[in-house]
Amino acid sequence: MGKEKNPRRVADNEAMAKLRMLRTSPQKLNLVAAMIRGKKVEKALSDLTFSNKRIADDVKKCLQSAIANAENNHNLDVDELVVAEAYVGKNLTMKRGRPRARGRFGRIIKPFSELTIKVRQIEEQA
Numbered sequence: 001m002g003k004e005k006n007p008r009r010v011a012d013n014e015a016m017a018k019l020r021m022l023r024t025s026p027q028k029l030n031l032v033a034a035m036i037r038g039k040k041v042e043k044a045l046s047d048l049t050f051s052n053k054r055i056a057d058d059v060k061k062c063l064q065s066a067i068a069n070a071e072n073n074h075n076l077d078v079d080e081l082v083v084a085e086a087y088v089g090k091n092l093t094m095k096r097g098r099p100r101a102r103g104r105f106g107r108i109i110k111p112f113s114e115l116t117i118k119v120r121q122i123e124e125q126a
Contacts, residue, residue, distance in 0.1 A: 013121045015070035019062040026113040033086040076121040084120035
């Protein structure tokens, strides 16, 4: 008589993590997300660790969360995981302003974005 279980949003050999309200523009975040797409997770983690981008620490935290979800929730092998998808979306934009010369108003926009990372287990060919 209870509620039915929600269907999984990803395949059986995948796990996902989502990070919302990241204080950076989606364009800048997509540069870091493109850096890890399609790589094995240990290579992606090392690339994010030594990246000079400010947002790379938050992307690394999201990737570690996806790895932990794969291991704990879906019983996937961590050594065989690759970053299947890493995509970026827009979130809200704060509008601020600054007084300019001759009574004008300079608009300052402060964008937020969100990041979704999917990791997939692949079987290595010997």
